[in-house]
Amino acid sequence: PxxxxxxxxxxxxxxxxxxxxxxxxxxxxxxxxxxxxxxxxxxxxxxxxxxxxxxxxxxxxxxxxxxxSKISNTPFQRLTSRETELLGMLANGWTNIQIAARTGISENTVKYHLKNLYDKLEVRNRAMAVALYTKERRRNPD
Structure with missing residues (x-):
């Protein structure tokens, strides 16, 4: 990808x-x-x-x-694998600095990915993204 x-x-x-x-x-x-x-x-x-x-x-x-037929139309399907990974870390309460250290990317790159993630999910901030993620996980707990 x-x-x-x-x-x-x-x-x-x-x-x-x-x-x-x-x-x-x-x-x-x-x-x-x-x-x-x-x-x-x-x-x-x-x-x-x-x-x-x-x-x-x-x-x-x-x-x-x-x-x-297997592809879902949820907004989460528009996320890249990196964005999905970061969203999971956000849901666990990680800071941008912690995410950067864990993934080996810079804090600015984390911010870039998060901005794209927010745009794709049509949310304004991390709290809204985590709330949407939590709701989706309850509905589809794969």
Whole structure:
């Protein structure tokens, strides 16, 4: 996902087919939101791989329905894995300095991630983000 985000920030708009070794919905959702045009699994039938590549070359999106049906439309699905990690730390009462030390990133980078997280969750501050997170965890305690 980080490479896809970097490509987007640099202004590139390549056609990308993800060859995944996971069906984790949050990972798949994150890559789709970052602009993946196609998705195949690591041990997919070669005919499916070829059909996916051909479709994406023609400008189509080729994501299996079984994958799309697992993706939730909650605001939490829009979060990157890093943002989700930070939200969990916020919910545990960690400060920005503690989060930075634990994750090995600077405090300014923590603030940057939190701003993006707040924007995606449509909240104004950490208390609102934690309240929304707590409510979601009670509703869907996976």
């Amino acid at each position: 980080e490479v896809l985000a970097d490509l987007g920030r640099l202004g590139f708009d390549p056609r990308i087919v993800l060859f995944a070794d996971t069906s984790n919905p949050s990972v798949v959702n994150e890559t789709i939101q970052l602009g993946v045009n196609g998705l195949c699994y690591q041990f997919e039938d070669p005919e499916i791989l070829f059909a996916t590549l051909t479709a994406v070359m023609k400008g189509r999106i080729c994501i299996p329905y079984t994958v799309l």
